[in-house]
Amino acid sequence: MISINRQSDYAIQLVVxxxxxxxxxPLSLKKFSTDSNISFLFLQRIARSLKNAKLINSSRGMYGGYFLVKAINKITAKEIMEAVDGPFGVAACFRGHACPRVKTCTSKQVLNSLNIQLNNxxxxxxxxxxxxxVK
Incomplete structure (x- = not known):
């Protein structure tokens, strides 16, 4: 079963x-961690990845925290997921990894079609x- 991992799930929650x-x-990551019951250290790692992808940024100080850099109506699920998980692909061969069965693979066409559709x-x-x- 294809599923979204916890890191992508929490990254989407953070962006929302x-x-x-x-x-x-800005939003205090510590407060969000407490309110959402998500590990602060895990959120720090997610926030760093989102920041590296230029989706969010942070400000320091007593009233510091995180905020979106890119408009929410321009952010896709794929951007968030790739920011925290790397390139999207339903199988390792679609994420740039070499496959020893590339010449004999019988499922490549099916997986390629699935990969394209999910990517879209x-x-x-x-x-x-x-x-x-919410009002």
Missing amino acids: ALSKVSKKA ILSSMIIADYIVK
């Missing part, structure tokens, strides 16, 4: 939370479209 704050009032879906999923508006 960051969509509700601004650069002038994740690339078209704009996170802003899935955020529930």
Whole structure:
């Protein structure tokens, strides 16, 4: 079964939370960790990856925290997942790894089609479209 790992799940949750704050009032990672019951150290690693991908940034100081750099209506599920997990691919051979069975693989066409379709879906999923508006 194909599933999204915990790191991608939490990264999406963090980006959604960051969509509700601004650069002038950033989100404390410590507070988000406590509120969401996610390990602070794990969130730090996720935030670092998202920052390296230029999706988020941080400010230091007493009122520091994290905020989005890219508009939420421009961020895709694929961007977030690749920021924390590396290149998308349903199998190792689609993530740039060499396969000893490349010449004899009987499932390559099926997996390639699946890879293309999932890639297209994740690339078209704009996170802003899935955020529930709460008044």
